[in-house]
Amino acid sequence: MELKPEQFKRMLTLPVTVITTVDGNGVANAAPYGCVMPILRPLDLVAIASALPRHTLHNIRGTGEFVINVIGTPSFDKAMLTARDYPPEVEGLREVGLETSPARTVSPPRIADALG
Ligand SMILES: Cc1cc2nc3c(=O)[nH]c(=O)nc-3n(C[C@H](O)[C@H](O)[C@H](O)COP(=O)(O)O)c2cc1C
Numbered sequence: 001m002e003l004k005p006e007q008f009k010r011m012l013t014l015p016v017t018v019i020t021t022v023d024g025n026g027v028a029n030a031a032p033y034g035c036v037m038p039i040l041r042p043l044d045l046v047a048i049a050s051a052l053p054r055h056t057l058h059n060i061r062g063t064g065e066f067v068i069n070v071i072g073t074p075s076f077d078k079a080m081l082t083a084r085d086y087p088p089e090v091e092g093l094r095e096v097g098l099e100t101s102p103a104r105t106v107s108p109p110r111i112a113d114a115l116g
Contacts, residue, residue, distance in 0.1 A: 018069045018079045019048070020100070020108040021059035023088060028100070028109055030082040030093045031056045036068055055088055065106040069114035079111070 003011075014034035021029050033056070035049035046068065050057040060066050071079045081096040093100055093109070100109035 016071055016076070016079070018071055018082055018111060018114075019056050020067045020069060020093070020110065021056050021065070022063060022108045023055070023059050024062055025089075026107070027089060028091050028093055029055050029059055029086075029088070030069075030079075030098070030111070032080060032083050033068075059108075063107065065108055067103050067106060067108045067110045069111040071111065072113065072115055075111065075113055 015036055017033050017036050018030050019033045019036075023029065031054060033048060033050070037047045039045045039047050056066070075098060078096045078098050082092045082098070084092065086092040086095065093111070099112040101112045103110045
């Protein structure tokens with residue numbers, strides 16, 4: 001079977017996650033990422049596919065830290081608004097009204113009502 005571009009989405013559903021990061025000044029950033037895949041058992045490694053110009057990628061390369069937030073229905077609409085292209089100094093999380101709480105082991109905040 002040969003798939004046309006975009007047809008794969010009907011066969012392979014992708015998760016809706018929001019990756020939170022911080023830049024070198026500690027300013028938090030958030031962006032939806034669907035291309036997130038656990039690899040290797042016990043599934044404690046995660047592969048992320050990112051376009052090169054993303055602030056998210058820049059921040060991860062700079063700090064080595066990120067949080068993958070799995071979003072439930074209540075925050076879904078707000079989470080999607082983080083896809084807007086905010087300037088780096090603007091906290092998109094605050095702009096869209098998503099509440100955060102500190103992560104246990106890394107600097108980027110977690111989205112307060114993310115699953116898990
Ligand atoms: C549902 C959804 C899933 C997305 N998944 C990805 C992805 O897997 N990889 C990626 O590079 N961009 C993805 N994007 C696009 C980024 O979220 C978007 O370009 C965002 O503005 C990047 O923000 P940043 O520059 O602050 O990182 C996705 C967007 C949406 C709405």
